Amino acid sequence: MKKPEKLIIDGKRLDGRTPDELRPLKIQAGLLKRADGxxxxxxxxxxxxxxxxxxREMHPRHLQQPDTAVLRCRYNMAPFSVDERKRPGPDRRSxxxxxxxxxxxxxVVFLELYPKSVIDVFIEILQADAGTxxxxxxxxxxxxxxxxxxxxxLISAAAVGKVDGTIVLDLNKQEDNWGTSDMPIALxxxxxxxxxxxxxxxxxxxxxxxxxxxxxxxxxxxxEAQKQALRERYxxxxxxx
Amino acid sequence: MYEIVSSVKRDYIVDLxxxxxxVDTRALDQNREISVETxxxxxxxxxALVKLGNTQVFAGVKIERxxxxxxxxxxxxxxxxxxxxPLASPTFEPGRPDENAIELARVVDRGIRESGAIDLDKLxxxxxxxxxxxxxxxxxxxxxxxxxxxxxxxxxxxLWHMKxxxxxxxxxxxxxIRKKPIAVTIAKINEKLMVDPCLDEENVMDAxxxxxxxxxxxxxxxxxxxIGCFTPxxxxxxxxxxxxxxxxxxxxxx
Amino acid sequence: xxxxxxxELVVPGQLIxxxxxFIREGAFRxxxxxxxxxxxxxxxxxxxxRIIPLQGRYIPKRGxxxxxxxxxxxxxxWILDLNSPYVGNLFVSDLLQRKVDLxxxxxxxxxxxxxxxxxxxxxxxxxxxxxxxxGEAGMGKVTGGKLMELTPTKIPRVxxxxxxxxxxxxxxxGCQIKVGQNGRVMIWGDDPRMVNAVVEALLMIEREAxxxxxxxxxRLMLENIIEKIKLEGGT
Numbered sequence: 001m002k003k004p005e006k007l008i009i010d011g012k013r014l015d016g017r018t019p020d021e022l023r024p025l026k027i028q029a030g031l032l033k034r035a036d037g038x039x040x041x042x043x044x045x046x047x048x049x050x051x052x053x054x055x056r057e058m059h060p061r062h063l064q065q066p067d068t069a070v071l072r073c074r075y076n077m078a079p080f081s082v083d084e085r086k087r088p089g090p091d092r093r094s095x096x097x098x099x100x101x102x103x104x105x106x107x108v109v110f111l112e113l114y115p116k117s118v119i120d121v122f123i124e125i126l127q128a129d130a131g132t133x134x135x136x137x138x139x140x141x142x143x144x145x146x147x148x149x150x151x152x153x154l155i156s157a158a159a160v161g162k163v164d165g166t167i168v169l170d171l172n173k174q175e176d177n178w179g180t181s182d183m184p185i186a187l188x189x190x191x192x193x194x195x196x197x198x199x200x201x202x203x204x205x206x207x208x209x210x211x212x213x214x215x216x217x218x219x220x221x222x223x224e225a226q227k228q229a230l231r232e233r234y235x236x237x238x239x240x241x
Numbered sequence: 242m243y244e245i246v247s248s249v250k251r252d253y254i255v256d257l258x259x260x261x262x263x264v265d266t267r268a269l270d271q272n273r274e275i276s277v278e279t280x281x282x283x284x285x286x287x288x289a290l291v292k293l294g295n296t297q298v299f300a301g302v303k304i305e306r307x308x309x310x311x312x313x314x315x316x317x318x319x320x321x322x323x324x325x326x327p328l329a330s331p332t333f334e335p336g337r338p339d340e341n342a343i344e345l346a347r348v349v350d351r352g353i354r355e356s357g358a359i360d361l362d363k364l365x366x367x368x369x370x371x372x373x374x375x376x377x378x379x380x381x382x383x384x385x386x387x388x389x390x391x392x393x394x395x396x397x398x399x400l401w402h403m404k405x406x407x408x409x410x411x412x413x414x415x416x417x418i419r420k421k422p423i424a425v426t427i428a429k430i431n432e433k434l435m436v437d438p439c440l441d442e443e444n445v446m447d448a449x450x451x452x453x454x455x456x457x458x459x460x461x462x463x464x465x466x467x468i469g470c471f472t473p474x475x476x477x478x479x480x481x482x483x484x485x486x487x488x489x490x491x492x493x494x495x
Numbered sequence: 496x497x498x499x500x501x502x503e504l505v506v507p508g509q510l511i512x513x514x515x516x517f518i519r520e521g522a523f524r525x526x527x528x529x530x531x532x533x534x535x536x537x538x539x540x541x542x543x544x545r546i547i548p549l550q551g552r553y554i555p556k557r558g559x560x561x562x563x564x565x566x567x568x569x570x571x572x573w574i575l576d577l578n579s580p581y582v583g584n585l586f587v588s589d590l591l592q593r594k595v596d597l598x599x600x601x602x603x604x605x606x607x608x609x610x611x612x613x614x615x616x617x618x619x620x621x622x623x624x625x626x627x628x629x630g631e632a633g634m635g636k637v638t639g640g641k642l643m644e645l646t647p648t649k650i651p652r653v654x655x656x657x658x659x660x661x662x663x664x665x666x667x668x669g670c671q672i673k674v675g676q677n678g679r680v681m682i683w684g685d686d687p688r689m690v691n692a693v694v695e696a697l698l699m700i701e702r703e704a705x706x707x708x709x710x711x712x713x714r715l716m717l718e719n720i721i722e723k724i725k726l727e728g729g730t
Contacts, residue, residue, distance in 0.1 A: 051328035080285035080301025117580035148551030153508030
């Protein structure tokens with residue numbers, strides 16, 4: 001891929017979005033039968049499926065916590081999810097993402113209600129286009145709620161970055177590759193508490209402040225979509241109504 | 242982790258079998274509802290989502306350059322990999338493919354390879370040095386039994402809907418797929434044979450046999466699984482079932 | 496002050512109320528405010544706030560009737576799967592209601608792997624060790640019949656107020672139905688078509704547990720099926 005000369009032309013990004021616009025977002029809850037909870041999210045060209053199993057018995061026994069449940073997250077990219085086929089199995093990047101994903105979600109889950117058990121979150125990236133870790137966290141949150149796991153709030157996640165000197169929300173693949181900064185964030189929207197923050201690139205203090213504010217705006221929109229998906233899942237009308 | 246089957250459930254299914262009935266009211270030779278959707282993932286040259294009842298399986302096919310096998314220097318390479326994703330069942334654990342995942346991948350591979358479904362000879366770039374490799378990655382998403390048939394159908398459906406524009410250096414007019422092998426798995430419960438076992442039936446069955454047939458009814462692959470046995474008569478009956486059921490699955494490839 | 500209506504569908508983190516309400520289930524307090532912790536239906540009565548869960552695993556509590564499956568046998572008893580993150584322990588003395596001389600008796604004659612057992616939760620300690628007892632009449636090993644698993648949160652609807660729903664189903668179908676709080680249901684009937692009718696009724700309750708007028712709809716559905724069966728003839 002060759003670097004485009006400009007990533008922002010006349011205030012619009014290459015895919016037609018304004019700097020503060022999210023890609024098209026679709027969230028569906030409860031689409032898998034065997035999992036205790038599940039969610040499917042499409043954000044732009046990202047397609048992410050999450051299944052939650054638990055709380056369930058923790059094996060091996062020695063990993064049990066006597067007074068709390070253990071939250072386990074596994075982020076996995078399908079070999080066909082990216083242009084150059086990815087070999088199956090966890091690589092160092094997936095291991096890191098699994099860890100920060102868990103740490104992004106753990107603060108809201110009432111783990112103390114299920115001592116000695118485990119809650120497993122499996123995140124499967126079926127198609128990737130930058131922002132898979134935040135999409136995964138967004139989907140995981142919905143899947144946990146779908147499974148009936150008690151939480152203080154949902155977690156909403158989005159990435160912001162800088163391209164051509166402009167702070168933008170929800171980077172796509174080109175912007176991720178050719179931009180100068182990438183900052184994924186996850187929030188507890190109700191209390192505006194940040195549970196995931198990573199960044200690589202370059203921000204001045206001022207740019208960081210603006211980026212954070214923009215991320216909050218994006219997460220609010222995602223929060224609404226998450227809540228809507230859960231409401232739709234359970235708004236089943238009885239036959240005949 | 243294993244699946245616990247209660248004695249009550251086992252007895253119930255076994256007794257139903259004796260009456261030639263099934264736990265989900267299907268006939269012995271009846272498939273669950275089948276659906277096939279293709280072209281769902283862009284980075285994959287081919288992809289398909291197959292549903293057999295509540296079982297959901299996703300296959301993605303990617304084409305890349307590779308070195309040929311030494312004993313077939315001008316033939317393309319086919320590699321089939323299956324993942325029993327922990328998403329799909331409480332009994333699947335993360336990690337390297339286990340014997341079940343490997344068996345499944347190899348059974349699907351055999352059906353495609355032995356039938357000559359892909360004309361691998363057309364996939365040579367520079368004989369002895371570089372050929373096209375076809376990677377079929379099959380991911381289980383939701384396990385309600387008969388992952389083999391769903392996987393085989395997903396793989397062949399994906400291969401029949403390949404988009405080759407955009408592959409650098411690809412000179413063929415289209416992807417060289419020419420056959421439609423279809424795997425049909427038959428479970429044996431209490432001496433009765435039944436097609437497309439659901440999960441409850443799989444957990445209780447004595448044995449299973451998967452038979453992959455071509456459009457003309459010839460067999461290109463077979464695999465017996467489980468610790469029970471089949472008599473030759475049962476195998477004949479199983480073949481009849483596989484041959485008569487395959488068209489139902491095959492028509493969804495369109 | 497309440498921020499939602501009765502029977503409204505709420506999601507985790509949603510503000511339910513402010514002030515001195517009593518939280519019974521599915522919500523938590525932060526300072527003066529009460530928020531939902533699960534996806535569920537609000538059940539607001541007087542000063543009580545309950546969010547009825549639409550999903551969730553079964554957590555054993557003392558006094559619950561449960562249906563378990565034997566997954567392990569040891570010297571003095573059995574371990575039962577309860578469709579829960581927590582297994583149940585059943586000592587042979589709690590099954591037979593008498594002292595057992597383990598040197599003289601072989602306990603495997605009473606229960607083996609895969610057996611289905613109706614039991615009561617005798618005790619759950621703070622380490623989540625679950626003790627079961629199964630000595631009363633109607634408890635113990637279960638044979639024949641059909642075992643179903645439903646979402647545990649729907650079981651109260653299957654039972655109905657003062658057992659009205661389960662009575663309606665038994666009367667209409669002629670089947671015997673036993674229910675465990677852990678989501679498992681046993682159905683016994685002479686006519687497999689009647690048993691299937693009950694299965695359909697249970698699936699309907701699972702789908703529509705959160706709606707009103709359900710008992711009547713279930714009874715009607717069963718009566719329709721039974722009419723059809725009678726017309727088809729033969730039992």
